[in-house]
Amino acid sequence: MSVLHIVEVTKTFPGGTNAVDSFSLDVADGELVCLLGPSGSGKSTLLRMVGGFEQPTGGRITIDGEDVTHLPPERRPTGMVFQSHALWTHMNVFKNLAFGLKLRHMPANLIKEKVEAVLELVGLAGYGDRMTTQLSGGQQQRVALARSLVLEPKILLLDEPFASLDQHLRERLREEVRDIQQRLKITTLFVTHGQDEALSMADRIVVMANGKTEQIDRPDVVYRNPQTPFVAGFIGTMNLIEGEVQGGHFVRADFTVPLPIADGPATLAIRPESLDLAASDKPGASVHRVTDYGTHGLVDLDLADGTRLKSMVAHPDLFRAGQGIELLPRAVAAYRNNQQIYRSSP
Amino acid sequence: MSEVTEGAVRPLIDGAARRRPIGLLLVAIPVLLMIWLVIWPAMNAIGRTIWRTDANGQLSFDLSSYVFFFSDRYSLDNLAVTLWTTFVCAILLLVICLPIALYLRFSHGRLSAYVQALAIFPMFVPSIILAFAFIRVLGPNGMVDILLNAVDLPKIRTPYLTPWGPVIGLVWDNIPLTVLILLAGLGSVANQSIEAARDVGANALQVFWHIILPRISNSVLVALSFSVLGIFSSFTLPYLLGPASPEMLGPFMQRTLREVQNPVGAMTQAVVAFGFCIVFGLFYVRSVARNQGK
Ligand SMILES: Nc1ncnc2c1ncn2[C@@H]1O[C@H](COP(=O)(O)OP(=O)(O)OP(=O)(O)O)[C@@H](O)[C@H]1O
Ligand SMILES: [Mg+2]
Numbered sequence: 001m002s003v004l005h006i007v008e009v010t011k012t013f014p015g016g017t018n019a020v021d022s023f024s025l026d027v028a029d030g031e032l033v034c035l036l037g038p039s040g041s042g043k044s045t046l047l048r049m050v051g052g053f054e055q056p057t058g059g060r061i062t063i064d065g066e067d068v069t070h071l072p073p074e075r076r077p078t079g080m081v082f083q084s085h086a087l088w089t090h091m092n093v094f095k096n097l098a099f100g101l102k103l104r105h106m107p108a109n110l111i112k113e114k115v116e117a118v119l120e121l122v123g124l125a126g127y128g129d130r131m132t133t134q135l136s137g138g139q140q141q142r143v144a145l146a147r148s149l150v151l152e153p154k155i156l157l158l159d160e161p162f163a164s165l166d167q168h169l170r171e172r173l174r175e176e177v178r179d180i181q182q183r184l185k186i187t188t189l190f191v192t193h194g195q196d197e198a199l200s201m202a203d204r205i206v207v208m209a210n211g212k213t214e215q216i217d218r219p220d221v222v223y224r225n226p227q228t229p230f231v232a233g234f235i236g237t238m239n240l241i242e243g244e245v246q247g248g249h250f251v252r253a254d255f256t257v258p259l260p261i262a263d264g265p266a267t268l269a270i271r272p273e274s275l276d277l278a279a280s281d282k283p284g285a286s287v288h289r290v291t292d293y294g295t296h297g298l299v300d301l302d303l304a305d306g307t308r309l310k311s312m313v314a315h316p317d318l319f320r321a322g323q324g325i326e327l328l329p330r331a332v333a334a335y336r337n338n339q340q341i342y343r344s345s346p
Numbered sequence: 347m348s349e350v351t352e353g354a355v356r357p358l359i360d361g362a363a364r365r366r367p368i369g370l371l372l373v374a375i376p377v378l379l380m381i382w383l384v385i386w387p388a389m390n391a392i393g394r395t396i397w398r399t400d401a402n403g404q405l406s407f408d409l410s411s412y413v414f415f416f417s418d419r420y421s422l423d424n425l426a427v428t429l430w431t432t433f434v435c436a437i438l439l440l441v442i443c444l445p446i447a448l449y450l451r452f453s454h455g456r457l458s459a460y461v462q463a464l465a466i467f468p469m470f471v472p473s474i475i476l477a478f479a480f481i482r483v484l485g486p487n488g489m490v491d492i493l494l495n496a497v498d499l500p501k502i503r504t505p506y507l508t509p510w511g512p513v514i515g516l517v518w519d520n521i522p523l524t525v526l527i528l529l530a531g532l533g534s535v536a537n538q539s540i541e542a543a544r545d546v547g548a549n550a551l552q553v554f555w556h557i558i559l560p561r562i563s564n565s566v567l568v569a570l571s572f573s574v575l576g577i578f579s580s581f582t583l584p585y586l587l588g589p590a591s592p593e594m595l596g597p598f599m600q601r602t603l604r605e606v607q608n609p610v611g612a613m614t615q616a617v618v619a620f621g622f623c624i625v626f627g628l629f630y631v632r633s634v635a636r637n638q639g640k
Contacts, residue, residue: 053541073544080545086538090560099556100546144542151546 002064002077002154002187003029004050009059011045011211019045021211022059027155030185032178034198037208038234043191044159046208050189051080051157063154079148080157083164085140087132093119093143094128100151118150121180138169145177149184156181156188162197174201195235199223207231225343229335232269239275239309241268250334254284254304255327259334261342267335272298275311277319280326285309287323292316301325388620391613398610411614423592425618431512431594432578438517439524439573440566446521447528448554451535469522473515477586480515481506511587512594516580520573527572531565532558564637571630575623595619 004027011020020042027033035043048054050061052073061069068076087096097115106114119125122142132140141161148156158177162170178201181188192198198205199219207214207222207230214234215227226232233240243252245266250259259266277299288300288308297316301309309327313319334342398408415421450462468476483489485506494501505511535558543557559566581596588594593601595615603612 051545053544073541074547074549078545080542082538082542084536084538086536086542088539088543088557099543099548103547103552147542147546 003027004155004187004189005060005062006046006050007060007062009046009049009056009061011042011049011054012057019211020049020056023211023213025206025213025216027187027189029187031203032181032188032190032201034202034205035189035191035208036195036198036205037193039193041208042211043193043208045211047080047157047159047189047191050155051078052076077154078157079151079153079155081141081144081148081159081161083160085144087140087143087147089131089133091132092128093124093130093132093135096132096143097147097150100147114150118146121149122146123176137165138173141165141173145180149180149186154187156186158188159191160193170197177201199235207234209234225340226269226333227340228338229267229269232333232335237272237310239270239272241270241303241307241309243268245334252303257327257329257332259332259342261334261336264336266341269333269335270309270329271331272310272312274329274331275309276328276330277301277311277313278326278328279318280324282324282326285325285327287319287321287325289321290316290319301327392617395610395614395617411610412618414611415614415618420592421598421615424595424598427509427592428578428594429622431509431516431584432574434513435516435520435577436570436574438513439520440570442517443521443524443528443569447525447532448558450525450529451532465525466522468518473519473582474586476519477515477583480511480587484514506587507589509589511589512580512584515583515587516577519583520576524569524573527565527569528562531562535561564634567630567633567637571626574626578623578626579619
């Protein structure tokens with residue numbers, strides 16, 4: 001039963017890097033929120049401030065109403081799972097998990113009980129006597145997760161915990177973590193720069209860029225209705241086309257579509273699956289390459305000024321490299337001044 | 347199937363066989379040097395102290411020089427002061443160098459760079475200069491006395507020519523190497539494993555005791571054995587700064603050889619010192635082996 005409030009938190013490093021800039025977020029009880037953003041967008045820095053490993057230069061962080069902004073990590077009710085698992089190699093698995101409980105002066109039999117229960121939870125029952133160096137990467141990450149969970153933290157923090165694992169294992173662990181999180185109803189903040197990870201796990205996604213929030217929404221909303229050109233380009237594949245709106249049309253030398261907004265410059269956004277194509281003799285777009293994936297095809301197109309677009313088509317055999325093409329977008333969104341100003345109903 | 351495996355294995359063996367002579371040659375040089383410069387003189391010295399020519403000019407087995415050493419009050423006092431100095435220096439080095447190394451490992455910025463330069467500085471100062479600097483500062487009517495005098499305070503009881511003289515000099519002399527070895531050990535302690543410990547609730551002291559110390563115990567051992575071996579057989583600093591009696595084994599040997607002109611006595615003292623160093627060495631090897639076995 002824990003809620004996390006991050007209120008206008010800012011972090012400026014001594015060198016002058018503004019890693020996190022006036023960032024606010026409320027995480028509800030039992031919610032899993034993913035921080036998603038490109039490298040250097042300040043995700044880790046934000047997470048480390050929640051964990052107490054960095055001091056914010058401005059703003060407040062509260063957990064269940066208690067201000068923890070200036071508490072050291074050892075006095076915060078948070079548990080962190082690091083990217084490089086950070087297990088203590090001179091202790092076996094049991095001791096790794098028991099360490100925090102021992103520091104809390106818990107009686108030995110209770111420690112044993114709890115450690116065994118949490119090992120069971122992460123699917124490593126009976127591994128207590130192993131040295132951590134004798135575990136696979138996935139098992140090590142599970143132990144790291146168990147080490148945080150055994151202390152029953154109010155807030156669980158994970159910083160790209162699967163980044164060093166292979167794709168297959170990553171997907172499995174992702175599901176396991178999601179299951180455990182739902183079973184324990186533990187409030188969780190999860191950092192990743194993999195969008196499929198965020199889309200598949202999160203209750204809500206925070207898209208970050210340059211230390212600022214770009215959008216906070218449910219995964220499907222973030223995908224279907226990106227609020228800024230950055231989010232549009234970052235989540236999934238998106239065609240972004242610069243142009244000018246004149247008299248209710250988005251106009252370029254190479255193509256024109258109706259766009260009922262005020263005149264001025266605009267960025268048009270079209271998903272590949274919403275961009276239909278038709279063969280054409282008019283000068284404009286041309287096919288660069290056709291890729292056949294069996295279930296569908298992907299056509300790469302070049303506009304006259306070199307802008308590369310992608311279109312998902314049902315019958316790739318209808319298209320050939322070099323062929324002239326007419327663009328028939330089914331759903332578009334438009335952005336001006338970094339804000340969404342138009343979205344056609346799907 | 348089996349043919350394929352054999353084919354795959356054979357080149358490996360061939361390669362190993364071809365590489366072996368080079369490996370042996372590389373090992374042979376230091377081994378030969380050690381036999382020539384260390385083991386042979388040591389055996390020679392041991393031989394000459396236990397096979398002695400008696401009054402009739404006959405070579406015979408004779409432990410009398412050792413009996414003398416271990417029954418002579420003065421020799422035993424010298425041995426005791428050597429062990430005491432070594433022990434006190436080892437403790438002081440740990441107490442001084444661990445905090446310095448920890449500070450250097452975990453803080454960044456200009457101040458820590460200065461501290462590092464200061465800690466490493468004694469390495470570039472020859473012992474003799476170090477000894478004279480010591481005398482000029484802490485000796486009778488040295489800088490400290492002058493400063494105290496200027497503010498009308500009594501003079502210090504100078505450590506010069508007391509057993510504490512060599513202790514201070516030797517500790518200062520050994521700080522750089524000890525700090526460097528400890529720092530190298532601390533380099534293997536990952537930041538994230540320390541942060542993980544703090545995350546589960548360990549304060550600074552608990553992090554040091556439970557996470558850092560176990561990881562650097564080997565480095566502590568290496569640092570201590572280096573300094574212990576060096577200090578036990580040191581000469582210059584005890585000779586220049588220490589009391590005339592009791593004196594450490596280094597100056598004691600030198601005096602026995604040059605002033606008392608008793609080469610067998612000096613050799614006996616050397617063999618005894620050698621024996622202690624071997625004991626330290628064995629202790630070190632055993633601890634390292636046990637740590638690695640864990
Ligand atoms: N200790 C530090 N000192 C100075 N600058 C830092 C420090 N840590 C991070 N930064 C800077 O802050 C910015 C944000 O870094 P951060 O590690 O939070 O990014 P991230 O979103 O986690 O990226 P990644 O996906 O690569 O992990 C970067 O520009 C980085 O260079
Ligand atoms: Mg990061």
